[in-house]
Amino acid sequence: MEMLWRAIDLPDPGPKWAGLFHEFWPAYHTWWQREGVHARPTYRDSHRALRQHMPELMPIYETLCELAGGGDNAARFLSFYGPPAYLSGCSQAIWPGAEPVLVRNYDYNPHAFDRLVMRTNWQGRKVIGTSDGLWGLVDGMNDAGLAVSLTFGGRRVVGEGFGVPLILRYVLQTCETAEEAGKALSRVPTHMSYNVTVVDAKRNYLTALMAPDRKTRITHAAVATNHQDKVEWDSHARFTATVERERFLLHRLTLHVDPEEKFIGAFLRPPLYSSAFAQGFGTLYTAVYRPRLGQMELRWPRALWPLNLHDFVEDQRMIYTPEPAGQVL
Numbered sequence: 001m002e003m004l005w006r007a008i009d010l011p012d013p014g015p016k017w018a019g020l021f022h023e024f025w026p027a028y029h030t031w032w033q034r035e036g037v038h039a040r041p042t043y044r045d046s047h048r049a050l051r052q053h054m055p056e057l058m059p060i061y062e063t064l065c066e067l068a069g070g071g072d073n074a075a076r077f078l079s080f081y082g083p084p085a086y087l088s089g090c091s092q093a094i095w096p097g098a099e100p101v102l103v104r105n106y107d108y109n110p111h112a113f114d115r116l117v118m119r120t121n122w123q124g125r126k127v128i129g130t131s132d133g134l135w136g137l138v139d140g141m142n143d144a145g146l147a148v149s150l151t152f153g154g155r156r157v158v159g160e161g162f163g164v165p166l167i168l169r170y171v172l173q174t175c176e177t178a179e180e181a182g183k184a185l186s187r188v189p190t191h192m193s194y195n196v197t198v199v200d201a202k203r204n205y206l207t208a209l210m211a212p213d214r215k216t217r218i219t220h221a222a223v224a225t226n227h228q229d230k231v232e233w234d235s236h237a238r239f240t241a242t243v244e245r246e247r248f249l250l251h252r253l254t255l256h257v258d259p260e261e262k263f264i265g266a267f268l269r270p271p272l273y274s275s276a277f278a279q280g281f282g283t284l285y286t287a288v289y290r291p292r293l294g295q296m297e298l299r300w301p302r303a304l305w306p307l308n309l310h311d312f313v314e315d316q317r318m319i320y321t322p323e324p325a326g327q328v329l
Helices: 015-032 043-053 055-067 072-078 164-174 178-187 234-240 242-253 260-268
Strands: 002-010 091-094 102-108 116-122 125-132 136-142 147-152 194-199 205-210 217-219 282-290 295-300 303-308 315-320
Touching (some): 002 015, 015 055, 015 072, 043 072, 055 164, 091 147, 091 194, 102 136, 102 194, 102 260, 136 282, 164 194, 178 194, 178 217, 242 260, 260 295, 303 315
Antiparallel strands (some): 102 282, 136 147, 295 303
8 A cells, every 4th residue: 555645744734735635525525424514513613612712723723714715615624613523543551761752653534634744833833733524634743842643542432522533633732731722622522532642851751531421531541542441342342452452551661661663653553553455444654753862753664754843844754555465555
């Protein structure tokens, strides 16, 4: 399987972002209205929810809506409020060494993924991360030395709230410490269950167990896979091996502390690395964040791409990912 990745610098929302939106919008529009356009919240409800829960993002949101053409559907989509349900796998952990390092695998459908690294400087805050929905993020860090990443929480419940990639954008735009991030994650509603791990420049960290039907719980966990306090979706847990991956990482953090490079390398091999691409849960990349240094890496079994928040270079890479014998996409 081959994937074209792009690293794009967007100092301000402008024509370059508008070009990306119009490139991706047909596919996103099809996904967003797959249950019918009336299944999604209205623009009025979406606008009200965003203003209530993440008011600091309103200037960016309104600018992006204008760049997207000012249409009703695009504005509702860009609010990330009440999106269709979607599932992912993912593993993430904080290396126990002196330097703050967050490592994560993103396991998802290769045909429903932006394949974009974006560096933005919106509202004077530098942020770099892996794009979802063209301004949301599935992982990233900011110039205050805060890094954040998400995994699916392994629950079927869908409720009123935001798609978590926009919540990660909000955290990175407005927070500087793990403590501040924890307060934001406790306050903003999510439409599905997610585990969000945060580490700051002083190596303070937390994992927020978010859900639409119960209060967010802030933990001191350094590991998150695809369940929360306990397994609640047995078939998903078995298919994704969430318990096995969690135990593997906990072993690496407690009983047998690996050197940094060995710890990162474990994410590129089973049981953390998944080759279930045809089932929509293959490992699309491994991300390494060193937020105090402003350094980010994307890794694959046959490639490594270093990126820097403060010395960002636009580029693109064709990534070839090994697949199991006989698998055809």
